[in-house]
Amino acid sequence: MILGLVLVLGGCTAPQSRYVAAPSPAPPPAPVTVAVTSPAAGATGVSTALEIRTAVTGTSTATVTLTGPGGPIAAEPHPDRASWIPAAQLAYGAAYTATVTATGADGKPATASSTFTTMAEPGRTAWAGLNLADGETVGVGMPVVVDLGRDVADDRREAVLRRLSVRSDPAQVGGWHWFSAHEAHYRPREPWRTGTRIDVRLGVGGLDMGGWYGEADRSASVTVGPDQRLVVDNGTKQMTVTRDGAVLRTIPVSLGKPSTPSSSGNLVVMEKAQSMVFDSSTFGVPVNSPDGYRTTVYWDLRLTWGGEFVHAAPWSVGDQGERNVSHGCVNMSTENATWLFHLAQRGDPVTVAGTEVHVGTGDGWTDWDMGFDQYQQVGPSPRPGLADAAQEARQR
Structure with a gap:
């Protein structure tokens, strides 16, 4: 008797393993690192209209505060997210500490600080004018008109605009226009919506505008009335x-x-x-x-x-x-x-x-x-x- 042996091969079929590989352990979360990069620790003569710059890794959220002779001052991120702006003008000739705090995925906070001293009160200043009266009800076409008091040097106008804040609730798209070397206006793309709250802050106290300085910050909040x-x-x-x-x-x-x-x-x-x-x-x-x-x-x-x-x-x-x-x-x-x-x-x-x-x-x-x-x-x-x-x- 002749025995035949037939071997059948499946075209692309491989035998299943009876073993399943264990998943690789998740990598540990990246550690959070924080630093205040500006003003530098020990800096003197710092503008009272400073912007605080930080370096933060390992998280997308952080907070910045200042402490000084008047107590704590909150800081808010600039709209371009490149810096933080103190919520109030700093005092002249005073020591402040800027602190950045961030919390990682592991729940552990990281902090860093920089202590610095602000500039002496400048001799050449100008008072910033604002066309809005705090608490006023205005029309849908009201522009924000800022008169800096003196002509602003060409190379300082971008720095000035960074310190002029207009916030609307509900939010509406708007932009700035220089009508003269000392007068900048802001208006929305379309007329303001009735009921909008507009908060304006001129954070120019101590800001160098080209050989002279803003005397003090100004602010006002108004409401838009009927159209x-x-x-x-x-x-x-x-x-x-x-x-x-x-x-x-x-x-x-x-x-x-x-x-x-x-x-x-x-x-x-x-x-x-x-x-x-x-x-x-x-x-x-x-x-x-x-x-x-x-x-x-x-x-x-x-x-x-x-x-x-x-x-x-x-x-x-x-x-x-x-x-x-x-x-x-x-x-x-x-x-x-x-x-x-x-x-x-x-x-x-x-x-x-x-x-x-x-x-x-x-x-x-x-x-x-x-x-x-x-x-x-x-x-x-x-x-x-x-x-x-x-x-x-x-x-x-």
Whole structure:
């Protein structure tokens, strides 16, 4: 008998092992390391507008605090996450300790500190101006206007912007624009949403701005009120006033006559005054000349630094809605002006259309008179703004 042996091979089949390899142990978590890299330990003459820089590995979270003569001061990360900004200006000529703390995955904290001394109080300073009043309710077009008091050197403007903080709740995209060498504005891409809280801090106290220093920090918090807009049409000689898109009133107006035309453009209400003295001599026209005047005008809303207002003009009621007779202002009846004055908020958008001239950049808060992409061009040599001549603003 012949026995045949047949060996069958499975094409790609391998016998299963009866053993399963044990998983490799997880690597231990990377240790956390922290350091304060700036200001360096023992540093002196440190700016009171300092930024704290740290090196942290092994975790993405950390906290920074300072301790000094006034007690602990919290620090918040700069929006670019490259540094930490103290929540308050530091004192001059004082010792501080900056401490960074981080906790690793093992729950163990790591800390590092740097002790330094701030600069002596500088001799050449300027007070920063801010157009917002703390607690105010503003219109949806309100820009943040910062006047540094003196011209800022070109190579210091980026450092200045790092110290100007605008936070909105709910958050809205915005950007900065230099209207002159000493004046920077901030506006959102789109008008502020009603109910938004805006918190502004100018952290410039002790900041070197090119041979002179900011005198002190400033801050304010405001709330955005109803969406109110004023639209003036020179063609119809009418102003349309809306709130949240609904028309509240249509008002007959008289604008600037051909020799002193009103400015077209996208403006905002800058200032409210129940009465003001309008004097033609402030812009070179003698009071006793044929075109001169000096009179008290009521229910005034300022639109430009050049002196264009919305106001009551009982002397031109017969012309309102028909023809232009003013020196450049928007005239309306006392009844309509009183109603509008009590309704209006600083920062309400005002659009004037169809006149012979366009408003000059910086003649008022002309932030909305350019597209947002152009607005964000904050290079070292911005076009000087007409706001520099505001000290002797003409009133028309």
